[in-house]
Amino acid sequence: MKLAILGASGHGKVVADTALQAGWTEVVFYDDAWPELEENGAWSVAGDTAALLSQLAEFEGVVVGIGNNRTRLAKTRKLACAGARLATIVHPRAVVSSQANIGRGSVVFAGAVIQVDSQLGEACIVNTNASIDHDCQLAPGIHVCPGVNLAGLVTVGEACWIGIGASVKQQVRIGAGVTVGAGAAVIRDIPDGEVVVGVPARAL
Numbered sequence: 568m569k570l571a572i573l574g575a576s577g578h579g580k581v582v583a584d585t586a587l588q589a590g591w592t593e594v595v596f597y598d599d600a601w602p603e604l605e606e607n608g609a610w611s612v613a614g615d616t617a618a619l620l621s622q623l624a625e626f627e628g629v630v631v632g633i634g635n636n637r638t639r640l641a642k643t644r645k646l647a648c649a650g651a652r653l654a655t656i657v658h659p660r661a662v663v664s665s666q667a668n669i670g671r672g673s674v675v676f677a678g679a680v681i682q683v684d685s686q687l688g689e690a691c692i693v694n695t696n697a698s699i700d701h702d703c704q705l706a707p708g709i710h711v712c713p714g715v716n717l718a719g720l721v722t723v724g725e726a727c728w729i730g731i732g733a734s735v736k737q738q739v740r741i742g743a744g745v746t747v748g749a750g751a752a753v754i755r756d757i758p759d760g761e762v763v764v765g766v767p768a769r770a771l
C-alpha cells in the first residue's frame with residue numbers, strides 16, 4: 568500500500584506517520600521545492616507536482632499535506648481531476664462514529680474524536696486531540712487545529728482555520744474563510760472571511 572503525499576511539510580510528516588500507523592506500508596513525498604528538498608524527515612521527496620501527476624498509477628492513494636487551506640483544497644481537486652485515488656487517512660487511535668462521514672483527501676490525527684452524524688468535506692484536517700461533536704457540518708478545506716472542541720450542530724464554512732485550543736458553542740454557524748484565533752471561545756455566528764480572537768471571540 569503505497570501513498571504519495573503532496574507537500575513535504577511538518578504537517579506532511581504527521582500525515583505520513585499517521586498513514587503508516589493506519590496500515591499504509593510506504594510513503595513518498597512530492598513538493599514543488601524539489602530538487603532542493605530531497606528529504607522530509609524519514610521520507611524521500613521524489614519530485615514536484617508534475618512528477619506526481621505523471622506517476623499517479625504507482626500509488627494506491629494520494630493525499631495533500633499542505634497546511635494552507637485554499638492551496639490544499641485546490642491541489643486536492645486538481646489531483647482528483649487527474650484521476651488520483653484520493654486517500655482519507657485516519658489514525659487508529661482516533662475515534663470516529665460509524666455514522667460520521669469524512670471527505671476524500673481528509674486526515675484525522677491521533678486522539679481526535681468525531682461524533683455521530685457529523686459530516687466533513689474533502690481535504691479537511693482534524694488535528695491532534697480535536698473533537699467534533701454530533702451533527703456538525705464541515706465544508707471542504709477546513710483545518711481544525713489541535714485541541715479544538717466543536718460542540719454539537721456547529722456549521723463551518725469552506726477553508727476555515729479553527730486555531731489551536733479554540734472552543735465553539737453548539738449550533739454556531741461559522742462562515743467561509745474564517746480564522747478563529749488560538750484559544751478563542753466562539754459563542755455567536757461569524758460572517759464569511761472574519762478573523763476572530765478572544766473569550767468571547769470578537770473580530771480582530
Ligand SMILES: CC(=O)SCCNC(=O)CCNC(=O)[C@H](O)C(C)(C)COP(=O)(O)OP(=O)(O)OC[C@H]1O[C@@H](n2cnc3c(N)ncnc32)[C@H](O)[C@@H]1OP(=O)(O)O
Binds near residue numbers: 746750751764765
Ligand atoms: C500542529 C500545528 O502547529 S497547527 C497550527 C496551530 N496554530 C494556530 O492555531 C495559530 C492560530 N493563529 C492565531 O491565533 C493568530 O494569532 C491570528 C491568526 C488570530 C492572528 O494573527 P496575526 O494577524 O498575525 O495577528 P498579530 O499576531 O499581528 O496580532 C494582532 C493582535 O491580535 C492579538 N491576538 C492575536 N492572536 C490572538 C489570539 N489567538 N487571542 C487573542 N488575541 C490575539 C495580538 O495580541 C495583537 O493584539 P495587539 O494589537 O493589541 O497587540
